[in-house]
Amino acid sequence: MNNMYTFDTSxxxxxxxxxxxxxxxxxxxxLDLFLTKPFKQATYYLTQISLFITGVxxxxxxxxPQTIIFSGSxxxxxxxxxxxxxxxGSTMVAMVYTRHYLIQHALFRGEYxxxxxxxxxxxxxxxxxxxxxxxxxxxxxxxxxLYTLIAIARERAGAVEAALKYFVLGAIASGLLLYGMxxxxxxxxxxxxxxxxxxxxxxxxxxxxxxxxxxxxxxxVIGIAFKLGAVPFHMWVPDVYQGAPTxxxxxxSTVPKVAAVAMxxxxxxxxxxxxxxxxxxxxxxxxxxxxxxxxxxxLMQTNIKRLLAxxxxxxxxxxxxxxxxxxxxxxxAAVFYVFVYILMSLAAFGIxxxxxxxxxxxxxxxxxKGLSKHSPWFALMMLVVMLSMAGVxxxxxxxAKFFILQQVISAGFVTLAVVAVVFAVISAYYYLQIIKSMxxxxxxxxxxxxxPMDMQLVLSIxxxxxxxxxxxxxxxxxxxxxxx
Amino acid sequence: xxxxxxxxxxxxPIFGGALVIWLGNERAxxxxxxxxxxxxxVFIMSLSLFTxxxxxxxxxxxxxxxxxxxxFDVYYHIGVDGISMPLIILTTFSSILVLIAGxxxxxxxxxxxxxxxxxxxxxxxxxxxxxxxxxxxxxxxxSLIPMLLxxxxxxxxxxxxxxxxxxxxxxxxxxxxxxxLIYMYNKGGSFSILDMHNLSLSASEQAWIFxxxxxxxxxxxxxxxVHTWLPDAHVQAPTGGSVILAxxxxxxxxxxxxxxxxxxxxxxxxxxxxxxIILSLIAIVYIGFVALVQRDMKKLIAYSxxxxxxxxxxxxxxxxxxxxxxxxxxxxxxLEGAMIQMISHGFISAAMFLVVGVLYDRLxxxxxSTYGGVxxxxxxxxxxxxxxxxxxxxxxxxSGFVGExxxxxxxxxxxxxxxxxAGTTLIVGAAYTLWMVKRVFWxxxxxxxxxxxxxxxxxxxxxxAILAVAVVAMGLYPQPVIDVMHVSIEHLLNQALTSKx
Numbered sequence: 005m006n007n008m009y010t011f012d013t014s015x016x017x018x019x020x021x022x023x024x025x026x027x028x029x030x031x032x033x034x035l036d037l038f039l040t041k042p043f044k045q046a047t048y049y050l051t052q053i054s055l056f057i058t059g060v061x062x063x064x065x066x067x068x069p070q071t072i073i074f075s076g077s078x079x080x081x082x083x084x085x086x087x088x089x090x091x092x093g094s095t096m097v098a099m100v101y102t103r104h105y106l107i108q109h110a111l112f113r114g115e116y117x118x119x120x121x122x123x124x125x126x127x128x129x130x131x132x133x134x135x136x137x138x139x140x141x142x143x144x145x146x147x148x149x150l151y152t153l154i155a156i157a158r159e160r161a162g163a164v165e166a167a168l169k170y171f172v173l174g175a176i177a178s179g180l181l182l183y184g185m186x187x188x189x190x191x192x193x194x195x196x197x198x199x200x201x202x203x204x205x206x207x208x209x210x211x212x213x214x215x216x217x218x219x220x221x222x223x224x225v226i227g228i229a230f231k232l233g234a235v236p237f238h239m240w241v242p243d244v245y246q247g248a249p250t251x252x253x254x255x256x257s258t259v260p261k262v263a264a265v266a267m268x269x270x271x272x273x274x275x276x277x278x279x280x281x282x283x284x285x286x287x288x289x290x291x292x293x294x295x296x297x298x299x300x301x302x303l304m305q306t307n308i309k310r311l312l313a314x315x316x317x318x319x320x321x322x323x324x325x326x327x328x329x330x331x332x333x334x335x336x337a338a339v340f341y342v343f344v345y346i347l348m349s350l351a352a353f354g355i356x357x358x359x360x361x362x363x364x365x366x367x368x369x370x371x372x373k374g375l376s377k378h379s380p381w382f383a384l385m386m387l388v389v390m391l392s393m394a395g396v397x398x399x400x401x402x403x404a405k406f407f408i409l410q411q412v413i414s415a416g417f418v419t420l421a422v423v424a425v426v427f428a429v430i431s432a433y434y435y436l437q438i439i440k441s442m443x444x445x446x447x448x449x450x451x452x453x454x455x456p457m458d459m460q461l462v463l464s465i466x467x468x469x470x471x472x473x474x475x476x477x478x479x480x481x482x483x484x485x486x487x488x
Numbered sequence: 489x490x491x492x493x494x495x496x497x498x499x500x501p502i503f504g505g506a507l508v509i510w511l512g513n514e515r516a517x518x519x520x521x522x523x524x525x526x527x528x529x530v531f532i533m534s535l536s537l538f539t540x541x542x543x544x545x546x547x548x549x550x551x552x553x554x555x556x557x558x559x560f561d562v563y564y565h566i567g568v569d570g571i572s573m574p575l576i577i578l579t580t581f582s583s584i585l586v587l588i589a590g591x592x593x594x595x596x597x598x599x600x601x602x603x604x605x606x607x608x609x610x611x612x613x614x615x616x617x618x619x620x621x622x623x624x625x626x627x628x629x630x631s632l633i634p635m636l637l638x639x640x641x642x643x644x645x646x647x648x649x650x651x652x653x654x655x656x657x658x659x660x661x662x663x664x665x666x667x668x669l670i671y672m673y674n675k676g677g678s679f680s681i682l683d684m685h686n687l688s689l690s691a692s693e694q695a696w697i698f699x700x701x702x703x704x705x706x707x708x709x710x711x712x713x714v715h716t717w718l719p720d721a722h723v724q725a726p727t728g729g730s731v732i733l734a735x736x737x738x739x740x741x742x743x744x745x746x747x748x749x750x751x752x753x754x755x756x757x758x759x760x761x762x763x764x765i766i767l768s769l770i771a772i773v774y775i776g777f778v779a780l781v782q783r784d785m786k787k788l789i790a791y792s793x794x795x796x797x798x799x800x801x802x803x804x805x806x807x808x809x810x811x812x813x814x815x816x817x818x819x820x821x822x823l824e825g826a827m828i829q830m831i832s833h834g835f836i837s838a839a840m841f842l843v844v845g846v847l848y849d850r851l852x853x854x855x856x857s858t859y860g861g862v863x864x865x866x867x868x869x870x871x872x873x874x875x876x877x878x879x880x881x882x883x884x885x886x887s888g889f890v891g892e893x894x895x896x897x898x899x900x901x902x903x904x905x906x907x908x909x910a911g912t913t914l915i916v917g918a919a920y921t922l923w924m925v926k927r928v929f930w931x932x933x934x935x936x937x938x939x940x941x942x943x944x945x946x947x948x949x950x951x952x953a954i955l956a957v958a959v960v961a962m963g964l965y966p967q968p969v970i971d972v973m974h975v976s977i978e979h980l981l982n983q984a985l986t987s988k989x
Contacts, residue, residue: 376641380509380512380600384509387633391633396629396630396632396633396659397625397626397629397630398626398630402626402629403557406622406666406670409666409667409670410560410670410673410674413667413670413671413674414674418667418671421667421670422664422667425663425664425666425667426660426663428663429656429659429660429663432655432656432659433652433656436636436652436655436656439636439640440640440648440651440652443637443640443641444640444641444647444648444651445648477557478556478557478558478559481557481559482558482559485559
């Protein structure tokens, strides 16, 4: 046990991407201070370069043997590396879209990019965290950066309200999570996931002594459900999505979900996997409620950001269904769903941002009216994204739902699968509303697209991937399964 | 034999459609020529399915199989037998007609219109040839997308409602099919439809799966009481959309009963056959009367479609009552009659919708009361219209008669009263069709606009003439079609009568 608590610099390579990113953040922050106005764009490029290098470093660590360093509180395994590469890639795509939005709405500031980098660092720590404390630390780095990012449009009342709301509710969730962690620590005597897993595996779960383990578990599940935005802990999602600047919503709705799922896997699967029967029941309720509420409430929305918020809630429900199954292939299905969700969400918000221009915030469904006339290409892309979200083949969203349903049915929950597909059909209605606006209605205002070519190109690739990966999903399904 | 023929038939129109989209509406004429040329090429290629078809076996022919999603043993597995092959040729045939029919009528985004039809053609051929459950489902759902856009973009005044209703109805029906497919995969370890035919299932499993499939296929056929989307969709869709919808998309539902319900859940099909038969009879009789009171020509034909498709489900499910050991003729007649009815209805409904389309293009009205005395200004056109109307009413010598007659003969061996009820369609059908003909084509010219109508041009004449030949040929000599399907139908009958319990 003793050598576990020593600090060995020869193992630092495992955390190389994080160390590099932290240094890069400091450099970008300092440089931004001295850049004069004409060179402000440099911050953006530096951010992208830092992310790219971090991504390459994380990529090089794929297929390394599992390594646990820093006294058992930091893990490097395939899941961590693949998640990191994916998160960094998604962030880079998000930044391409973001730049257009920031320029159009005069929000282009160096701090924005530094905060994004910081939140990426926080998420990387979450993905690799292997003790309750590291996980919490990562979560807080992420959350604090996000609160600030939302409030960066401080002249807008909606943004400030959203930031405050997210901050207050986020703090409560963090509190609950910490409370749960303290209970787990109290009974198991350790904050390391490995020790907790050993303890839970050997504990007599029915006895009174381990009752506190159950209490702790409930608080942990609540904390995680809050971060994922599952019903009934979803209240912040629609308001924050709507109030935040669209570029922040884009980031918020995509990359942090990967980190939240990673935290879920670390705590509930790796740590408390022995208690699966206990948390699976909670998850089943959360999942069904999320799918139902996300599908039904979205029907009434006219604001597309709010609509996508409810759509996210229903997707989160599907992701949680994967964890209900309690088998490795079910977890794989959930991770595959996360990948697919991020790909779709990036494209959806990307197209919302695409329509933005100076003084015009395209956030109503009616802003999409007649898009198919003015820009047949991007209307087609949005059609692909919407149908994919609705789960219509041959788009990737179908395979994500299919994989989850297959696992759920195979675990014996046929009724659960039927409930899920019925709500999927209901949710198809609101995705069709957007298609309706784009294709079946004429526009009453001018919708010329002013976005730069790099954004148009990346967005096109992003959306085309939804079709191409949909036709050849084998690689991604196998990759998702290999992470467990 | 060319081994990738089926793949070509599927993907050539789909990629061709993509090419047409790329050409864009600015190069509309190139797009039109390319689309029609492509559809003719595909049709000619599909004919070799017929000529090289071996009608002495029920096994799948022109098979192709490649691994697709290895994680779930999903294969890109396609092939045809005597049941799917005629439907594929019907698809390629009808596609040419609708593309030509939309030639000058569609001025709003013509290239996109053509592309949507081309892609839909490929996807529907995919539906009819898929031998893997997931591949089938993917094609099945994907074919909704072009139709949604066709109705929604090029449809009538109430098109948005109709398009969304169409999509949601069929989507809701088919998700249950997906759940049953997954259920059977988890049980049998294969998504292959042919493996599912041999999968043993308990009575209650069969009942659940039967109803799940029933939801998907009954909506598509459509059967009473889930037929309400069809009149809306038909009325709002542009002519081409109505044609494809009636001629092919409805057949996907009928095909589903042949390919899935009967062989996979034979015992449940037997158990619930009475319910399906009664629903079919309601469709035939009640919907026939509903058609009688319609004022809108397209709505009238839409209801008549539902009534005629009732014969398909009647013929399929009457086999359980018509079959007596040692005498399979009654059951076989019913099944083959259902197949013939599907193909014949493909011709006739296409023709009827095109006839309405011709009138609509001229006066922009579908109301029967707008017209009257059309024969005075459009004699050639009226000739065709009356022929198709007669076929719709089931006149002997036209294709409309053959299928209905066979089904009624089959049902006669099951229950004479069912046959009597089904037979009333010959009266009601004649009533609503001929009454419409009387009000639209005969009589005095009451609307001055009618007297200024110009008769059909060469393009319209060509389309209607081809259909007229098809209708009469099928009516006089249906034997070649019966021959290619006979062995497959016999095999299917065997499967349906072999208990899985």
